[in-house]
Amino acid sequence: MxxxxxxxxxxxxxxxxxxxxxxxxxxxxxxxxxxxxxxxxxxxxxxxxxxxxxxxxxxxxxxxxxxxxxxxxxxxxxxxxxxxxxxxxxxxxxxxxxxxxxxxxxxxxxxxxxxxxxxxxxxxxxxxxxxxxxxxxxxxxxxxxxxxxxxxxxxxASADDWLTWAAKNGIHPWVVDYLVQRPDHLWSPPPKTEEPFSSPRAWHMLSDVLHSYGDDLADETLATLAFGTVGAAHASAFRAYVKTVRHAYDLEAVLKGEAPWPRRPEERDLLYFLAEAFRARLVKELPADRRRASRSGRDLGFRAKTLLVELAEISLECAQLVIANDAHGAPALPAWFLVEVGRDVPRLMAARS
The missing domain is CATH 3.40.50.300 (P-loop containing nucleotide triphosphate hydrolases)
Structure with a gap:
């Protein structure tokens, strides 16, 4: 039905x-x-x-x-x-x-x-x-x-409803904080093959086993638990998020210029997570109309162009991920910002070379 x-x-x-x-x-x-x-x-x-x-x-x-x-x-x-x-x-x-x-x-x-x-x-x-x-x-x-x-x-499924419930029912802080940043990862359509997929129940199960192990569990064990519970793409991103928690390496630090994008090959999953979190932040906070943007919105748009240049120098794929269309082929970011990216980013890249 x-x-x-x-x-x-x-x-x-x-x-x-x-x-x-x-x-x-x-x-x-x-x-x-x-x-x-x-x-x-x-x-x-x-x-x-x-x-x-x-x-x-x-x-x-x-x-x-x-x-x-x-x-x-x-x-x-x-x-x-x-x-x-x-x-x-x-x-x-x-x-x-x-x-x-x-x-x-x-x-x-x-x-x-x-x-x-x-x-x-x-x-x-x-x-x-x-x-x-x-x-x-x-x-x-x-x-x-x-x-x-x-x-x-x-x-x-509603991320807001589930997070409100989670805060009152002892859901593991890593799970709560991750889904606050990526509410779109709470649920994914069940796949046609026999493999885990994300749902409120799956995240609840992951929370239970994380509580059972404690926060000092090894990264490989964390990967086993995450990939055995939620969808593969979400499990990979969650694993990268936990790395940011353990190493005090988060998007806020990158936005403020207090930390660079991770460059080492072994940190590539962390780079993908930060790029996706960066995209989610822009989708959420950039106004649809630049003329109605607050000062903080304009500052974020200006800073974002510099960060895109820095990101493209490390991984063009990650930079393209930030500005890519949504699942339906429509622009996810405001048109004015995409126009400015097309106009200013080549100039900024030339200035850095």
């Missing part, structure tokens, strides 16, 4: 508070962005126990129960996990990954809040969740009859 409008994790609780209490909801989202934990937190905020059923681990009889004789007549006895006396949150995780027969078994539970003669207690909520087919995750087509029984909400 394609998303027309998406919401962030911070927007979801209020939405569920008004929607899930009256109609069943289905959350769509990529693997690892926190769907399950958000549902559990929402249930806790209502004072409800969250009962999770995994669609991939169910058979139809796990829902409709098995027949029993009562007064000479047979009836289906719903499973104990569902048949409760007090209201609760029924979380149907990986619902769209379940077999068609299991999806059919959910119909009456989702629409009528009933299994056989058992009816969910008043005040209960039903929430489903699953990945999209485009996420290269296990997902089956959802029958139109089931689609029409649910209100669909599409969740997207």
């Amino acid at each position: 394609q998303a027309t409008i998406t919401v962030t994790p911070a927007q979801l609780p209020e939405l569920l508070l008004h929607v899930a209490v009256v109609r069943p909801v289905f959350l769509w989202g990529a693997p690892g962005i926190g769907k399950s934990s958000l549902v559990r937190d929402f249930a806790a905020s209502l004072g409800l126990e969250c009962v999770t059923l995994l669609g991939t681990q169910l058979a139809p009889e796990d829902l409709i129960g098995v027949p029993e004789l009562v007064d000479g007549r047979s009836r289906f006895a719903p499973p104990e996990s569902i048949a409760r006396d007090e209201p609760y949150c029924l979380f149907l995780d990986e619902l769209n990954a379940s077999a068609p027969e299991v999806q059919k078994a959910f119909y009456s539970l989702i629409l009528d809040r009933r299994i056989g003669t058992y009816e969910l207690p008043e005040g209960s909520v039903v929430i489903g969740a699953g990945n999209r087919a485009t996420d290269n995750a296990l997902a089956r087509p959802m029958a139109s009859a089931l689609v029409n029984r649910l209100i669909h909400i599409h969740l997207r």
Whole structure:
């Protein structure tokens, strides 16, 4: 299912508070962005126990129960996990990954809040969740009859939301500080091959193992952990970032002229990280219109041209990375700055030679 409008994790609780209490909801989202934990937190905020059923681990009889004789007549006895006396949150995780027969078994539970003669207690909520087919995750087509029984909400990863959560939940400072600088690295599309990819869950896992080792772990061990948890490009950049932390070598020092660009061949990954961080800083702080630029914005643009010249002397590839177009082929930096780069950088390079 394609998303027309998406919401962030911070927007979801209020939405569920008004929607899930009256109609069943289905959350769509990529693997690892926190769907399950958000549902559990929402249930806790209502004072409800969250009962999770995994669609991939169910058979139809796990829902409709098995027949029993009562007064000479047979009836289906719903499973104990569902048949409760007090209201609760029924979380149907990986619902769209379940077999068609299991999806059919959910119909009456989702629409009528009933299994056989058992009816969910008043005040209960039903929430489903699953990945999209485009996420290269296990997902089956959802029958139109089931689609029409649910209100669909599409969740997207939000660096701001995750960093706010991370600050309160003991996420390793290296992970937090890195993603503050590179919020675009929080999540990446799941690859078509079997390899790690970046997601809030992946960064949380990396944080846990970093805490386990302590900050004095060897660089090769750090590389093993990073490349085994997040996407390769992000792992390489994170490894370079940790080098800047350990050697007190950061972009701010380069911008202020307190440190040069790293030149040694063994520091090439560090140079790439600083170049990407430099690009991110320019994208964030350079104004779209030079006439409306603050003094600090103009100073940054002037200083950036000198730094680009110095960077090009070490690695033309890194310098081109700074001013390259975005993933969609559009200019990432303001047009006025790119014009000035084209006009002034050749002159500055000639003056230095």
